[in-house]
Amino acid sequence: xxxxxxxxxxxxxxxxxxxxxxxxxxxxxxxxxxxxxxxxxxxxxxxxxxxxxxxxxxxxxxxxxxxxxxxxxxxxxxxxxxxxxxxxxxxxxxxxxxxxxxxxxxxxxxxxxxxxxxxxxxxxxxxxxxxxxxxxxxxxxxxxxxxxxxxxxxxxxxxxxxxxxxxxxxxxxxxxxxxxxxxxxxxxxxxxxxxxxxxxxxxxxxxxxxxxxxxxxxxxxxxxxxxxxxxxxxxxxxxxxxxxxxxxxxxxxxxxxxxxxxxxxxxxxxxxxxxxxxxxxxxxxxxxxxxxxxxxxxxxxxxxxx
Amino acid sequence: xxxxxxxxxxxxxxxxxxxxxxxxxxxxxxxxxxxxxxxxxxxxxxxxxxxxxxxxxxxxxxxxxxxxxxxxxxxxxxxxxxxxxxxxxxxxxxxxxxxxxxxxxxxxxxxxxxxxxxxxxxxxxxxxxxxxxxxxxxxxxxxxxxxxxxxxxxxxxxxxxxxxxxxxxxxxxxxxxxxxxxxxxxxxxxxxxxxxxxxxxxxxxxxxxxxxxxxxxxxxxxxxxxxxxxxxxxxxxxxxxxxxxxxxxxxxxxxxxxxxxxx
Numbered sequence: 001x002x003x004x005x006x007x008x009x010x011x012x013x014x015x016x017x018x019x020x021x022x023x024x025x026x027x028x029x030x031x032x033x034x035x036x037x038x039x040x041x042x043x044x045x046x047x048x049x050x051x052x053x054x055x056x057x058x059x060x061x062x063x064x065x066x067x068x069x070x071x072x073x074x075x076x077x078x079x080x081x082x083x084x085x086x087x088x089x090x091x092x093x094x095x096x097x098x099x100x101x102x103x104x105x106x107x108x109x110x111x112x113x114x115x116x117x118x119x120x121x122x123x124x125x126x127x128x129x130x131x132x133x134x135x136x137x138x139x140x141x142x143x144x145x146x147x148x149x150x151x152x153x154x155x156x157x158x159x160x161x162x163x164x165x166x167x168x169x170x171x172x173x174x175x176x177x178x179x180x181x182x183x184x185x186x187x188x189x190x191x192x193x194x195x196x197x198x199x200x201x202x203x204x205x206x207x208x209x210x211x212x213x214x215x216x217x218x219x220x221x222x223x224x225x226x227x228x229x230x231x232x233x234x235x236x237x238x239x240x241x242x243x244x245x246x247x248x249x250x251x252x253x254x255x256x257x258x259x260x261x262x263x264x265x266x267x268x269x270x271x272x273x274x275x276x277x278x279x280x281x282x283x284x285x286x287x288x289x290x291x292x293x294x295x296x297x298x299x300x301x302x303x304x305x306x
Numbered sequence: 307x308x309x310x311x312x313x314x315x316x317x318x319x320x321x322x323x324x325x326x327x328x329x330x331x332x333x334x335x336x337x338x339x340x341x342x343x344x345x346x347x348x349x350x351x352x353x354x355x356x357x358x359x360x361x362x363x364x365x366x367x368x369x370x371x372x373x374x375x376x377x378x379x380x381x382x383x384x385x386x387x388x389x390x391x392x393x394x395x396x397x398x399x400x401x402x403x404x405x406x407x408x409x410x411x412x413x414x415x416x417x418x419x420x421x422x423x424x425x426x427x428x429x430x431x432x433x434x435x436x437x438x439x440x441x442x443x444x445x446x447x448x449x450x451x452x453x454x455x456x457x458x459x460x461x462x463x464x465x466x467x468x469x470x471x472x473x474x475x476x477x478x479x480x481x482x483x484x485x486x487x488x489x490x491x492x493x494x495x496x497x498x499x500x501x502x503x504x505x506x507x508x509x510x511x512x513x514x515x516x517x518x519x520x521x522x523x524x525x526x527x528x529x530x531x532x533x534x535x536x537x538x539x540x541x542x543x544x545x546x547x548x549x550x551x552x553x554x555x556x557x558x559x560x561x562x563x564x565x566x567x568x569x
């Protein structure tokens with residue numbers, strides 16, 4: 001009897017533990033992550049006004065008439081004005097090229113870490129993780145001193161006699177590429193490493209036994225099997241790079257307008273909250289597709305592992 | 307052999323690329339000259355300037371307080387999320403939960419910042435809370451994205467736990483909550499500590515989201531740095547950056563020791 005009672009109690013307990021465990025973080029994310037997007041949607045359909053807060057209400061109620069006014073002009077502006085289209089296209093281009101550069105540099109690094117002796121592997125891996133812990137802002141800032149006209153790089157090249165006059169790198173698109181590759185490289189290397197470390201070495205040995213040269217077995221075995229790692233790493237670089245603000249702001253110039261920086265300017269300088277909201281949703285819609293693709297792949301991978 | 311050389315060259319370049327900028331920053335923080343990139347002799351001068359700058363110290367103090375609150379809440383919520391996803395294999399809305407937990411990891415900062423600000427403004431109009439923006443709103447914003455990172459770190463560790471230990475405790479009559487408290491949590495301790503430290507540094511590093519959700523009078527350390535470097539390189543910032551790097555290296559060494567002892 002007592003035993004049954006205890007079991008009954010523990011069942012109730014368990015139910016509560018379960019509800020709390022799932023519910024608390026879930027509700028937190030719904031309120032502070034999901035709900036805000038609905039508000040962004042609402043405000044993107046309003047008009048900017050000079051008041052506090054600086055947007056109009058969507059619904060008005062007067063003379064027993066409920067009026068709903070949806071202002072689509074922000075979206076029309078974003079889709080028609082060249083400034084916004086250019087910024088969007090440029091952001092996608094910069095993110096894509098940076099992702100490819102990260103892959104080009106990150107793949108050999110991940111491959112080397114996955115194949116060196118255990119002793120070296122820890123050190124090399126630690127050196128990839130360490131930048132995660134150091135301030136992103138400060139690492140981007142470090143490039144200003146290197147790239148500026150009288151900066152460390154130009155001084156070095158001038159004193160070596162390689163160039164005659166300082167190169168203009170800071171405040172150009174090139175500086176943005178350098179900054180993004182530099183900041184996001186670890187995000188590419190880590191998933192690639194996790195993937196390559198799990199690679200079954202027997203497959204490579206079998207290929208070698210059957211007479212395949214290393215390059216062939218790399219192209220036919222390693223590369224196809226590491227595709228999930230390549231996709232995961234690429235998404236981790238591409239998605240945040242599209243909306244990047246700090247790097248184009250500190251390192252970029254007039255030729256490297258990106259949509260994240262444009263949104264910041266609309267919000268902070270022009271105080272146009274509705275337009276900034278419309279821009280935010282536009283970025284979001286563009287990024288939903290790659291994000292869902294990444295999630296799907298990840299899920300499939302997890303299911304297979306467990 | 308030629309391939310091997312090319313690969314080694316790329317790897318060396320990659321590591322040099324990751325580390326040289328920061329090293330140069332540290333070296334030039336000891337530069338006497340105000341012209342940051344011209345060497346004018348060794349000096350601790352700029353470190354003195356950092357410690358005398360009151361607005362900087364205020365910003366640093368605010369950031370440290372926010373980072374502490376953030377890390378604590380993020381780890382608590384992240385642990386619950388990681389534990390539930392690991393233990394309760396099937397429940398309604400699991401897919402949505404996974405999605406919401408992964409999205410903050412890649413979502414551009416400007417979007418998180420703007421959307422949270424608009425939420426806070428709407429809430430204030432609607433229910434009068436939060437009153438104004440500052441410490442509370444920045445902390446909430448940071449917890450929201452840090453908890454996703456904390457959950458990733460903790461999930462990695464929960465997956466490796468031996469389920470037999472918990473089963474044994476259950477068989478001996480411990481209630482589920484007791485098992486969680488006395489068995490699961492202590493086994494998770496190293497992951498909890500590194501998740502806490504990661505959430506702490508993420509918060510200390512955030513410029514964009516904090517800029518959106520902060521109010522007048524609440525300037526965090528990254529906001530202070532940003533407003534002073536917008537117009538170029540400042541030797542004080544180099545010194546400050548070096549101090550922050552030192553702080554991080556100490557934290558990493560410290561957490562490394564905890565890990566090794568546990569192993």
